[in-house]
Amino acid sequence: MIGPIPATMSQRLPPLKAIEAFVAVARTLSLSKAGRELNITKSAVSRRIQALERDLGAPLFRRGGKSLELTADGHAYLRLTGPAFDALHQAASMLSTARRSKCLHVALPQSYASGWLMPRLSTFYGRHPDIELHLDSIGYFDGLEATEADVAIRVARSPPASLHSDKLMNLVQLPVCSPSILRKAPLRSIADLAVHTRLTLASMPDAWPQWLQLAGYPGLACRRTQEFDTMPILMQAARDGLGVAMGIEALCRSDFEERRLVAPFRERLEGVLSLYFCSRKQDVSRRPVRLFREWLIAESMT
Secondary structure, eight states: OOOOOOGGGTTOOOOHHHHHHHHHHHHHSOHHHHHHHHTSOHHHHHHHHHHHHHHHTSOOEEEETTEEEEOHHHHHHHHHHHHHHHHHHHHHHHHHHHHHTTEEEEEEEHHHIIIIIGGGHHHHHHHOTTOEEEEEEEOTTOOGGGSOOSEEEEEESSOOTTSEEEEEEEOOEEEEBOHHHHHHSOOSSGGGGGGSEEEEETTOTTHHHHHHHHHTOTTOOOSEEEEESSHHHHHHHHHTTSOEEEEEHHHHHHHHHTTSOBOOOOOOBOSSOEEEEEEOGGGTTSHHHHHHHHHHHHHHTO
């Protein structure tokens, strides 16, 4: 039997992974089942058990062919270690649940994170200082399907059927450019776009054709087209005077106020794309999701 632990041994425990393997094998009496439970190989489980038996100086199992049976020492050790590991798992679960109750992972396009959400976040933290937001940048049309986020702010033509969705706003698209290029080649009419470089977003290839159709100039040629893969880079190219970009009004407000960008035409393209708040249906009532959703809907109206 396992006797009292000598004083010289009292400061050192066997590796916890070895004890964990013992508890799994003792409860299943199967190396294979324990391996699947721990997500390691059968041989790795066996090595951990053998190392534990060497550390303890006592056999914990009787091995007879393909069968396993606990020894008297094994039974005694399980009575002590089994409840201890159950308590460790319970503690981890409690901490995970408590942390999940105040953490919220938000997936959204980088352009909306920097151009729309970030300037408003201080009001959210002011109302809900206990909630921690983690922002994850995603592709323009990606959402919860492509991430492990709790919620997503998503650009889409229609709400995804598999998720709970709230429309935050219709996106208004319009040509924008730096004031500097107008001094070189004024845009007095839409036809003048023909002498300018057209800046486009790879994920929104129809934006310019749809706007030109709306404005009554379908198929209007341009001097050159330059494509970008993200909205922030597209907007920076427009600020730097590289051409005329198809921007989104909600993301350009600070640029308009600071005169980094101007909108040379009155025509606006609306109703093609919208901004949605999305969450898994079972999570809508979870406190951080519910509070962020309510705040986001209110902010989208201002």
